[in-house]
Amino acid sequence: MTEDQLILTPNINGADDFYADLLTAHEGLSKAESDALNARLVLVLANHIGKRAILKQALAAAALKPGEDTA
Amino acid sequence: MNKIFEVPLYPYAHHADEDTAAPARRKVVVIGAGPVGLAAAIDLAQQGTEVVVLDDNDKVSFGSRAICFAKRPLEILDRLGCGQPMVDKGVQWNVGKVFFDDRQVYDFNLLPEDGHKRPAFINLQQYYFEEYLVKRVRELQEQGAPIEIRGRNKVSAIGTHPDHVTLEIDTPEGSYNLEADWLIACDGAGSPTRQMLGLDFVGRVFEDNFLIADVIMEADFPTERWFWFDPPFNKGQSALLHKQPDGVWRIDLQLGWDIDKEREKRPENVIPRLKAMLGEDVKFELEWVSIYTFQCRRMEQFRHGRVLFAGDSAHQVSPFGARGANSGVQDTDNLCWKLQLVIDGKAPESLLDSYDVERVHGADENILNSSRSTDFITPKSEMSRVLRDAVLDLSEHYEFARPLVNSGRLSVPCTYDGSPLNSADALDGPERTRPGSSCPDAPLGDGFLLDQLGGKFVLLTIDADAPDVIEEQGIEVTRLALSVKDDKTLALKDRYLGKHESGVYLIRPDQHVAARRPSFDENQFRHAIRRAIGKE
Ligand SMILES: Cc1cc2nc3c(=O)[nH]c(=O)nc-3n(C[C@H](O)[C@H](O)[C@H](O)COP(=O)(O)OP(=O)(O)OC[C@H]3O[C@@H](n4cnc5c(N)ncnc54)[C@H](O)[C@@H]3O)c2cc1C
Numbered sequence: 238m239t240e241d242q243l244i245l246t247p248n249i250n251g252a253d254d255f256y257a258d259l260l261t262a263h264e265g266l267s268k269a270e271s272d273a274l275n276a277r278l279v280l281v282l283a284n285h286i287g288k289r290a291i292l293k294q295a296l297a298a299a300a301l302k303p304g305e306d307t308a
Numbered sequence: 309m310n311k312i313f314e315v316p317l318y319p320y321a322h323h324a325d326e327d328t329a330a331p332a333r334r335k336v337v338v339i340g341a342g343p344v345g346l347a348a349a350i351d352l353a354q355q356g357t358e359v360v361v362l363d364d365n366d367k368v369s370f371g372s373r374a375i376c377f378a379k380r381p382l383e384i385l386d387r388l389g390c391g392q393p394m395v396d397k398g399v400q401w402n403v404g405k406v407f408f409d410d411r412q413v414y415d416f417n418l419l420p421e422d423g424h425k426r427p428a429f430i431n432l433q434q435y436y437f438e439e440y441l442v443k444r445v446r447e448l449q450e451q452g453a454p455i456e457i458r459g460r461n462k463v464s465a466i467g468t469h470p471d472h473v474t475l476e477i478d479t480p481e482g483s484y485n486l487e488a489d490w491l492i493a494c495d496g497a498g499s500p501t502r503q504m505l506g507l508d509f510v511g512r513v514f515e516d517n518f519l520i521a522d523v524i525m526e527a528d529f530p531t532e533r534w535f536w537f538d539p540p541f542n543k544g545q546s547a548l549l550h551k552q553p554d555g556v557w558r559i560d561l562q563l564g565w566d567i568d569k570e571r572e573k574r575p576e577n578v579i580p581r582l583k584a585m586l587g588e589d590v591k592f593e594l595e596w597v598s599i600y601t602f603q604c605r606r607m608e609q610f611r612h613g614r615v616l617f618a619g620d621s622a623h624q625v626s627p628f629g630a631r632g633a634n635s636g637v638q639d640t641d642n643l644c645w646k647l648q649l650v651i652d653g654k655a656p657e658s659l660l661d662s663y664d665v666e667r668v669h670g671a672d673e674n675i676l677n678s679s680r681s682t683d684f685i686t687p688k689s690e691m692s693r694v695l696r697d698a699v700l701d702l703s704e705h706y707e708f709a710r711p712l713v714n715s716g717r718l719s720v721p722c723t724y725d726g727s728p729l730n731s732a733d734a735l736d737g738p739e740r741t742r743p744g745s746s747c748p749d750a751p752l753g754d755g756f757l758l759d760q761l762g763g764k765f766v767l768l769t770i771d772a773d774a775p776d777v778i779e780e781q782g783i784e785v786t787r788l789a790l791s792v793k794d795d796k797t798l799a800l801k802d803r804y805l806g807k808h809e810s811g812v813y814l815i816r817p818d819q820h821v822a823a824r825r826p827s828f829d830e831n832q833f834r835h836a837i838r839r840a841i842g843k844e
Pocket residue numbers: 339340341342343344345362363364365369372373374375376377434461462463464494495496497499500501520600618619620621627630631632633634635636
């Protein structure tokens with residue numbers, strides 16, 4: 238796997254803990270507030286990743302169209 | 309044919325204790341002949357301690373309850389002399405399928421680790437589980453062990469004293485009083501003992517109902533676990549199909565909160581639901597149908613002086629992950645050796661406080677895991693559902709999302725990190741065998757390690773010298789000397805030594821690690837033994 242390849246195999250240590258944290262972050266928010274939180278989260282994570290090539294693959298993966306350039 | 313859960317297994321019989329002028333005094337009384345009370349009684353009786361089990365009923369557990377029993381409880385049952393019939397009768401499975409909406413999103417093979425005597429888990433009806441335990445009680449009685457079960461003996465009042473407990477018991481022939489040096493309350497989630505002592509039981513009730521049906525099917529469904537999220541036949545809810553012995557299948561259907569339970573339970577309403585799930589032509593017969601609401605809660609403390617709570621009376625979990633009976637049997641595994649030492653005068657009463665510390669820790673871990681599963685299966689908010697559905701959609705395409713799918717995390721033993729009975733880790737060996745861990749099994753010649761450990765303190769040496777026996781404070785610790793040379797599969801080395809050439813482990817009677825070092829050091833191990841029995 239090269240550095241420019243989106244990781245699509247399990248890569249989170251303590252997946253259940255992460256998921257619980259994610260739900261906790263949304264607890265008590267209205268749907269609109271939750272949507273906004275998700276949007277900010279996407280942008281924060283995207284900035285952390287930084288690499289455009291990976292971000293393009295991630296957009297395609299999230300659209301459930303792996304391998305396609307949807308951006 | 310009479311169903312097994314309809315036949316009295318321990319019918320009421322008049323006992324001489326009912327006629328004495330002053331109440332008879334027994335060493336240990338256990339309230340409840342469920343899986344946990346029976347396991348506790350067998351454990352104590354095997355060690356020669358007098359134990360009386362009281363149950364307000366005279367039959368095995370009624371209908372659909374536990375079906376999934378995990379490796380650690382099976383290992384404990386081996387020590388209690390009844391693991392084999394369970395495993396022989398139980399169904400083993402490795403393949404699971406996950407469905408979302410109208411399609412299968414993925415399947416998985418559990419690929420359990422090699423080198424263990426017992427499988428990761430078996431499916432077995434709780435009534436068989438209890439029946440085999442009762443058989444074991446009978447076997448012990450024949451060998452003269454001081455154990456009895458008194459059916460239709462309902463405890464109606466309890467008095468606590470510094471050095472004993474008094475009980476008032478109702479039988480079909482009237483009431484009598486009994487005293488016990490120690491009382492183990494295994495009287496289930498509704499624990500009358502807990503209520504009589506006015507103790508708390510706090511936690512979460514999940515606002516949901518589940519229809520649990522056991523059906524006998526002629527169809528040849530594969531031996532797999534199928535879990536549906538939001539299937540067409542149960543829109544917006546979940547469903548589970550799981551195999552049990554005798555062609556019986558467990559079906560769980562989530563029903564939601566606002567339902568009429570009595571109505572939903574009627575066969576004319578259940579059968580169409582099951583047909584929609586299984587297919588119109590599949591022939592089946594209903595063995596049992598019940599509707600449950602699940603909760604996750606526990607007592608603040610499991611020890612109250614001379615009264616010890618174990619199993620559902622002490623903690624209750626939702627069944628996702630099969631942690632109820634499985635963790636209750638681990639409670640008794642933790643408790644009984646300690647109680648035995650206290651009764652024998654070899655350990656201070658305060659050793660029993662470590663039961664509280666260690667098993668509260670276990671209960672919290674179980675509650676955390678089963679709450680998370682429940683939250684995944686039954687999302688609490690719109691956003692939880694959006695995220696849950698996103699995980700499921702992704703899981704169809706990408707492996708990474710599959711570990712996030714949570715339809716139950718199987719019960720594994722908890723590690724007593726930070727327990728006052730542990731000595732500091734002096735080996736820096738494999739994580740999984742650090743002090744507090746339950747010993748992982750390993751092949752040993754023709755047999756297995758855990759069978760060799762048994763139920764006493766053991767000094768396990770691997771390529772290290774040590775005396776054959778150490779006696780400390782009246783505790784005899786015998787050595788089990790092993791070598792990597794005989795460890796063909798290298799499982800022992802891998803699980804107990806890691807990068808080290810040698811190792812010495814002090815192992816408790818419940819097969820948890822108390823201390824470990826690269827080599828034997830008399831002072832250190834004597835110290836570790838004292839610590840493990842609450843003397844330091
Ligand atoms: C649908 C469902 C599925 C489940 N699946 C699983 C699973 O797959 N794996 C798993 O490990 N667990 C599972 N569980 C949980 C499991 O059934 C319980 O954890 C287990 O039965 C607890 O055992 P216990 O001995 O503590 O209590 P119980 O089995 O409730 O036994 C308590 C006993 O105490 C007796 N008693 C009560 N009051 C008195 C009194 N006053 N005097 C005398 N006797 C009294 C009762 O008659 C009863 O026999 C499931 C539960 C449900 C409901």
